[in-house]
Amino acid sequence: MGEPKPxxxxxxxxxxxxxxxxxxxxxxxxxxxxxxxxxxxxxxxxPRGGIGCIIxxxxxxxxxxxxxxxxLNRGDIGLPIIFITGHGDLPMGVGAMKKGAVDFLAKPFxxxxxxxxxxxxxxxxxxxRQRSEALDNASRRIETLxxxxxxxxxxxxxxxxxxxxxxELGIAEQTVKIHRxxxxxxxxxxxxxxxxxxxxxxxxxxxx
Amino acid sequence: xxxxxRGSDPSSSPIQPxxxxxxxxxxxxxxxxxxxxxxxxxxxxxPALSADPAKPRNVLxxxxxxxxxxAYDLVLNGMRNVVKAGYSSPLNWxxxxxxxxxxxxxxxxxxxxxxxxxxxxxxxxxxxxAVGPSLTPIFRQFGDHLFRGAPTLILDxxxxxxxxxALFRKPKMTGVFASADPIGSIEAALTLHPDAERLVIIxxxxxxxxxxxxxxxxxxRRYEQRIAIQHFIGTPLAEMMAAVEALPxxxxxxxxxxHVSATGTAFYTREVTREVTARANxxxxxxxxxxxxxxGVGGHVISFKKMGIEAxxxxxxxxxxxxxxxISPVREGLLEYQFDWRQLRRWGIPEGRLxxxxxxxxxxTTFFEKYFWAVMGTVAFFTLQSALIAYLIILNRRxxxxxxxxxxxxxxxxxxxxxxxxxxxxxxxxxxxxxxxQPLTAILSSAQAALRFLxxxxxxxxxxxxxxxxxxxDDKRAASIINGVRNMLKKGSADRELxxxxxxxxxxxxxxQGEAINRHIRVETRFDRSLPPVMAxxxxxxxxxxxxxxxxxxxxxxxxxxxxxxxxxxxxxxxxVVVSVRDxxxxxxxxxxxxxxxxxxxxxxxxxxxxxAVCRAIVDDHNGRIRAENNPDRGAAFTFELPAVENG
Numbered sequence: 001m002g003e004p005k006p007x008x009x010x011x012x013x014x015x016x017x018x019x020x021x022x023x024x025x026x027x028x029x030x031x032x033x034x035x036x037x038x039x040x041x042x043x044x045x046x047p048r049g050g051i052g053c054i055i056x057x058x059x060x061x062x063x064x065x066x067x068x069x070x071x072l073n074r075g076d077i078g079l080p081i082i083f084i085t086g087h088g089d090l091p092m093g094v095g096a097m098k099k100g101a102v103d104f105l106a107k108p109f110x111x112x113x114x115x116x117x118x119x120x121x122x123x124x125x126x127x128x129r130q131r132s133e134a135l136d137n138a139s140r141r142i143e144t145l146x147x148x149x150x151x152x153x154x155x156x157x158x159x160x161x162x163x164x165x166x167x168e169l170g171i172a173e174q175t176v177k178i179h180r181x182x183x184x185x186x187x188x189x190x191x192x193x194x195x196x197x198x199x200x201x202x203x204x205x206x207x208x
Numbered sequence: 209x210x211x212x213x214r215g216s217d218p219s220s221s222p223i224q225p226x227x228x229x230x231x232x233x234x235x236x237x238x239x240x241x242x243x244x245x246x247x248x249x250x251x252x253x254x255p256a257l258s259a260d261p262a263k264p265r266n267v268l269x270x271x272x273x274x275x276x277x278x279a280y281d282l283v284l285n286g287m288r289n290v291v292k293a294g295y296s297s298p299l300n301w302x303x304x305x306x307x308x309x310x311x312x313x314x315x316x317x318x319x320x321x322x323x324x325x326x327x328x329x330x331x332x333x334x335x336x337x338a339v340g341p342s343l344t345p346i347f348r349q350f351g352d353h354l355f356r357g358a359p360t361l362i363l364d365x366x367x368x369x370x371x372x373x374a375l376f377r378k379p380k381m382t383g384v385f386a387s388a389d390p391i392g393s394i395e396a397a398l399t400l401h402p403d404a405e406r407l408v409i410i411x412x413x414x415x416x417x418x419x420x421x422x423x424x425x426x427x428x429r430r431y432e433q434r435i436a437i438q439h440f441i442g443t444p445l446a447e448m449m450a451a452v453e454a455l456p457x458x459x460x461x462x463x464x465x466x467h468v469s470a471t472g473t474a475f476y477t478r479e480v481t482r483e484v485t486a487r488a489n490x491x492x493x494x495x496x497x498x499x500x501x502x503x504g505v506g507g508h509v510i511s512f513k514k515m516g517i518e519a520x521x522x523x524x525x526x527x528x529x530x531x532x533x534x535i536s537p538v539r540e541g542l543l544e545y546q547f548d549w550r551q552l553r554r555w556g557i558p559e560g561r562l563x564x565x566x567x568x569x570x571x572x573t574t575f576f577e578k579y580f581w582a583v584m585g586t587v588a589f590f591t592l593q594s595a596l597i598a599y600l601i602i603l604n605r606r607x608x609x610x611x612x613x614x615x616x617x618x619x620x621x622x623x624x625x626x627x628x629x630x631x632x633x634x635x636x637x638x639x640x641x642x643x644x645x646q647p648l649t650a651i652l653s654s655a656q657a658a659l660r661f662l663x664x665x666x667x668x669x670x671x672x673x674x675x676x677x678x679x680x681x682d683d684k685r686a687a688s689i690i691n692g693v694r695n696m697l698k699k700g701s702a703d704r705e706l707x708x709x710x711x712x713x714x715x716x717x718x719x720x721q722g723e724a725i726n727r728h729i730r731v732e733t734r735f736d737r738s739l740p741p742v743m744a745x746x747x748x749x750x751x752x753x754x755x756x757x758x759x760x761x762x763x764x765x766x767x768x769x770x771x772x773x774x775x776x777x778x779x780x781x782x783x784x785v786v787v788s789v790r791d792x793x794x795x796x797x798x799x800x801x802x803x804x805x806x807x808x809x810x811x812x813x814x815x816x817x818x819x820x821a822v823c824r825a826i827v828d829d830h831n832g833r834i835r836a837e838n839n840p841d842r843g844a845a846f847t848f849e850l851p852a853v854e855n856g
Binding site: 020 | 646651656657678728730
């Protein structure tokens with residue numbers, strides 16, 4: 001087991017008792033806890049980075065748990081959400097899961113259920129963090145390409161042959177080959193497949 | 209006094225011969241005796257002459273019959289009563305019983321009268337009253353000379369149909385004349401005995417007896433077609449008696465007069481009647497009132513009493529110096545239908561059959577008749593008392609029935625409130641479950657957290673205490689919600705207590721919290737902290753608030769989720785405590801404002817329409833008022849006021 005990463009669980013619930021008892025439980029797991037009485041308070045906190053998850057009640061005065069989920073999906077707070085609800089509203093739960101919720105727990109829930117959900121959420125969070133790191137990496141490397149190399153890359157991932165690219169760009173086929181070699185080197189990829197995957201990660205759109 | 213005029217006592221024997229000396233010689237002898245006997249001057253009234261300067265006037269009553277004749281008692285009594293009542297000056301009454309009537313073969317009445325005339329020669333007779341029978345012819349013939357032409361009043365029986373003017377036209381004379389009415393009595397007998405088949409006519413052997421008997425027989429001829437006629441006129445007494453004891457069924461008897469038997473023995477008709485009625489097996493009808501009360505049923509009879517009264521009236525006029533010749537003789541109104549009630553009973557004759565104007569004698573008055581007013585009074589008293597008692601009983605019953613009804617209505621009302629409360633809670637069942645779920649969730653999580661800490665060896669006392677305190681708090685919270693719900697559901701929740709209105713509102717707001725969250729309603733409370741307490745049922749007031757809050761929640765269902773606000777406010781209005789529930793819904797249709805609190809009035813499809821009716825009933829019950837109005841900006845406000853407890 002490596003060095004424990006800073007893990008924080010964010011509890012959003014209008015009920016003070018629930019907030020406090022959840023914070024006890026989460027602390028007993030060895031994680032940090034922050035509690036908020038409503039979604040607005042949490043959003044104002046703007047948590048960034050780090051591994052963690054959000055545990056929120058579905059029904060709250062003002063912004064509901066689902067509203068919070070929508071807000072998070074729109075924004076850049078990449079924290080997985082665990083819903084807890086006193087209503088056990090199944091259709092609502094299905095909707096929440098489709099939108100990426102980790103779990104949907106009916107109150108009262110057993111600690112094992114919550115722990116399992118938290119672990120799953122944290123794992124999901126970690127994966128997301130890794131993906132975003134990889135994305136950061138690819139983006140950084142793509143920024144090293146020259147404009148011409150960038151153009152050539154967009155044609156390459158669109159699946160065109162060197163001859164076609166040369167024709168499109170109005171340059172010699174030999175020149176295209178040289179650009180490809182440099183791109184592969186700069187982006188540290190070995191195959192065309194890797195190149196395509198990286199470009200996709202970095203959000204490079206193929207040339208039309 | 210030398211001798212009493214007559215010693216016979218009618219009551220000592222049913223039929224007492226009045227004289228038992230038949231024969232002409234004996235009759236002469238008897239005449240002497242009679243004269244001697246009758247010569248006894250009976251001074252009925254003897255006022256003190258010396259004391260009165262006015263000379264007493266002399267009245268002589270001359271009677272053809274004998275002393276003791278029942279008819280005379282009736283006549284003389286009736287007459288004397290009238291005279292006494294109407295004439296105050298002194299009168300000397302003289303009475304002479306000629307006792308000639310019974311002697312059929314003695315025809316010297318004139319001599320007897322002359323004898324009396326001589327006897328009273330020394331006196332001025334101011335009024336001569338001659339009482340028959342059979343004196344009329346003598347006076348008609350000699351009246352002017354008798355008693356020196358004294359004013360004369362004659363009482364006599366005449367055969368019916370005799371014309372009076374022809375009979376009577378003498379000066380200084382007038383009279384009262386009655387005729388027996390055998391037809392009337394026969395008619396009456398046949399009317400009272402519709403099934404009569406035989407009429408038996410009885411009379412004695414004297415002239416008068418025979419005369420009346422023959423009159424009756426003649427009268428009965430008209431009924432020959434209907435009934436058999438049988439007569440005993442002058443028949444020996446024993447034979448007649450034997451016959452009347454064994455008459456065929458459906459016989460009636462008419463006993464006319466019986467003064468003398470076939471053997472010459474003198475009788476009183478009255479006593480003969482008594483004996484005949486006692487022994488006969490048929491009802492006996494008579495012709496004279498003197499025979500009615502001794503066993504005769506009755507008949508259309510000559511009333512001697514009436515004759516006496518009429519005679520008394522005429523006597524008064526004569527004593528007041530009226531000329532007797534100017535006074536019309538009385539012939540009418542001297543008969544009447546008389547019946548003996550006891551005999552009617554004996555023969556089973558209903559009174560309804562009696563002729564109109566009948567006099568019924570000896571009617572046995574029943575206890576009721578005798579003490580009519582006392583009975584009526586008593587009856588009235590008891591009736592009133594009974595009515596009063598009945599009234600009181602009814603009142604009592606009604607009251608107890610009423611109180612039963614009141615109790616029933618009260619319990620129904622409570623039941624209605626309870627049903628309403630459970631309906632409200634039912635509407636909120638989901639949110640209530642949620643409200644209860646929160647502390648339960650918290651308790652479970654806290655407890656499990658504590659277990660994990662312990663398992664991991666983290667046993668810092670502060671940490672564990674903090675968790676346990678949290679658990680205790682959450683448990684209490686859960687308990688209070690359950691209590692609140694149970695209070696709303698339990699039956700006997702009408703108990704009044706001193707109540708802090710703010711606490712009461714806060715409590716029910718907590719119960720409503722879950723529902724509010726469910727419906728995205730923000731509940732605000734605005735409490736006036738200086739309010740006096742009220743005396744009220746907490747449960748019922750919370751029921752009112754719950755109803756109002758649920759109504760408001762429904763009202764705001766169409767509002768956007770971020771625009772649903774409910775304000776619970778308390779305040780004071782004079783001596784009253786005011787609680788209001790305001791929403792930001794569409795408000796109340798003004799057309800509905802009036803009917804809002806009526807039972808079964810609802811604008812919601814799923815409601816019963818009882819909520820606001822229940823609210824008003826509860827507030828009324830607390831001597832308060834509830835009203836609904838629209839807010840100036842938007843939404844509706846429901847406000848109720850309760851009287852505060854003074855010096856609370």
